[in-house]
Amino acid sequence: MRPNLARTLVCLFLFCQMPSPVQAGGNMETIDITGLVPSPIPGLVIGRVAPVKWDARCLPVRYRVNDTLDPIPNPLGSPVLTVDGAVPALQQALDLWNDIPTSFIEMEIVGTTGNAGESGLDMVNEVTFRTSLREPGLLALSVSFHFADDAILIDGDDLDGDGDPDVSSEISVCEDVDGDGDIELPAGVYKSGTIVDNDVIFFSHAFRFTVGPPDANAASADLMAVALHEFGHSHGLAHSLTNQLNATDGRAAVMFPMFNSADPQSELTARTLTTEEIAWSSFTYPEGSERSGPAALGHGDVAFDRVFGRIRGEVKHGTLNQEIVGANVFAVAKDEDGVDTIVSSGFSGTIRFHVDPVTGEALFVESLNGKYVVPVPSGEFRLGVEPLDEFPAFGFTFNLKTEFGPLFGGHDFDEEFLGRGRRGRTIAVKPGKTVKQMNIVTNRTVRIDNF
Numbered sequence: 001m002r003p004n005l006a007r008t009l010v011c012l013f014l015f016c017q018m019p020s021p022v023q024a025g026g027n028m029e030t031i032d033i034t035g036l037v038p039s040p041i042p043g044l045v046i047g048r049v050a051p052v053k054w055d056a057r058c059l060p061v062r063y064r065v066n067d068t069l070d071p072i073p074n075p076l077g078s079p080v081l082t083v084d085g086a087v088p089a090l091q092q093a094l095d096l097w098n099d100i101p102t103s104f105i106e107m108e109i110v111g112t113t114g115n116a117g118e119s120g121l122d123m124v125n126e127v128t129f130r131t132s133l134r135e136p137g138l139l140a141l142s143v144s145f146h147f148a149d150d151a152i153l154i155d156g157d158d159l160d161g162d163g164d165p166d167v168s169s170e171i172s173v174c175e176d177v178d179g180d181g182d183i184e185l186p187a188g189v190y191k192s193g194t195i196v197d198n199d200v201i202f203f204s205h206a207f208r209f210t211v212g213p214p215d216a217n218a219a220s221a222d223l224m225a226v227a228l229h230e231f232g233h234s235h236g237l238a239h240s241l242t243n244q245l246n247a248t249d250g251r252a253a254v255m256f257p258m259f260n261s262a263d264p265q266s267e268l269t270a271r272t273l274t275t276e277e278i279a280w281s282s283f284t285y286p287e288g289s290e291r292s293g294p295a296a297l298g299h300g301d302v303a304f305d306r307v308f309g310r311i312r313g314e315v316k317h318g319t320l321n322q323e324i325v326g327a328n329v330f331a332v333a334k335d336e337d338g339v340d341t342i343v344s345s346g347f348s349g350t351i352r353f354h355v356d357p358v359t360g361e362a363l364f365v366e367s368l369n370g371k372y373v374v375p376v377p378s379g380e381f382r383l384g385v386e387p388l389d390e391f392p393a394f395g396f397t398f399n400l401k402t403e404f405g406p407l408f409g410g411h412d413f414d415e416e417f418l419g420r421g422r423r424g425r426t427i428a429v430k431p432g433k434t435v436k437q438m439n440i441v442t443n444r445t446v447r448i449d450n451f
Contacts, residue, residue, distance in 0.1 A: 326405020
């Protein structure tokens with residue numbers, strides 16, 4: 001048996017320009033066709049949106065670094081990086097995610113792989129500097145293979161089609177049972193969107209990756225900073241539109257999709273997670289959410305509900321009186337200097353697809369509502385909303401809501417805050433609590449764009 005597998009690719013591009021600040025964030029998404037529920041459209045089935053993430057049974061996620069190009073090639077020459085020199089920086093990036101006390105994600109490098117070809121679905125989570133892909137401006141790429149519907153795996157299932165069983169009934173966690181270097185999954189039920197293989201590819205033909213102090217050469221990139229971004233995708237986080245935290249702090253969110261390799265200070269700050277990434281990693285893998293296993297509290301862990309709360313609501317267009325899919329809802333709080341700072345954000349809307357069950361192609365999409373959720377640490381916040389536009393990045397680079405949301409219209413309003421007045425109302429969020437019905441109706445204004 002070979003379950004229905006899909007592939008998600010998310011990449012980091014060379015930074016090219018810095019427009020005015022905008023915000024967004026959340027999870028990577030896939031189309032779930034579990035049950036093959038008939039669509040009203042003859043011959044098609046319903047596809048709902050599901051998050052892409054690891055099953056707790058497969059934690060820690062174990063990576064192997066490809067050592068077939070050693071030293072690692074680069075277009076500039078000295079300094080030259082070896083695989084042994086790269087591994088500590090890669091693990092440092094992983095450890096920044098691992099060390100979030102409210103998230104139970106765990107990722108580690110366990111060795112090397114001698115794959116002389118392209119990375120792909122082979123049940124080996126590979127970090128590689130070898131690829132034949134050539135995309136101008138592309139620094140790195142995270143590729144996840146995940147289930148497209150709920151799957152029941154039985155002993156002996158071959159997921160990657162290589163003739164070697166990838167599922168065992170003799171284990172309860174993911175591990176290399178037969179010692180051949182690839183990972184076997186325990187038999188059982190897995191949700192749609194569950195990642196079974198993740199590869200991270202660095203484009204060493206176009207960039208020199210470094211582990212020392214960053215330099216101002218645009219073709220030279222800090223390995224730890226780039227890896228931190230890609231490993232965010234590797235455990236299910238989408239891109240963020242937060243390209244500036246506040247008026248005095250020019251840092252972007254780590255998950256912002258562009259990277260300024262010509263600015264050494266920007267590269268250094270990209271080695272540090274912001275509250276937004278911490279909130280979403282914790283929301284996706286909440287510590288203390290189970291009594292046993294990786295989600296159970298251990299030494300140094302802090303329960304998600306002791307630190308974070310949630311803000312929920314819906315976004316509607318004030319003139320059209322319709323839900324808005326893909327609007328950016330963002331929470332702002334005062335930092336220690338009293339400056340308004342972006343803390344977290346999320347995309348609005350629920351959509352569903354009408355899918356060809358044979359090809360897996362989504363032929364139609366419909367909007368169901370404009371609901372959103374934003375995880376935030378306890379505190380007081382103002383809640384803002386803004387439409388999608390083409391700057392600083394295109395909507396298709398984030399998730400399904402932003403890719404298809406503009407098709408339904410409604411993105412012709414100006415950025416605004418919930419409540420009356422220029423600053424809007426203040427929302428108090430307590431740990432473990434959800435503030436509901438924070439519904440936003442955009443102002444009835446006319447937005448005139450250039451033509």
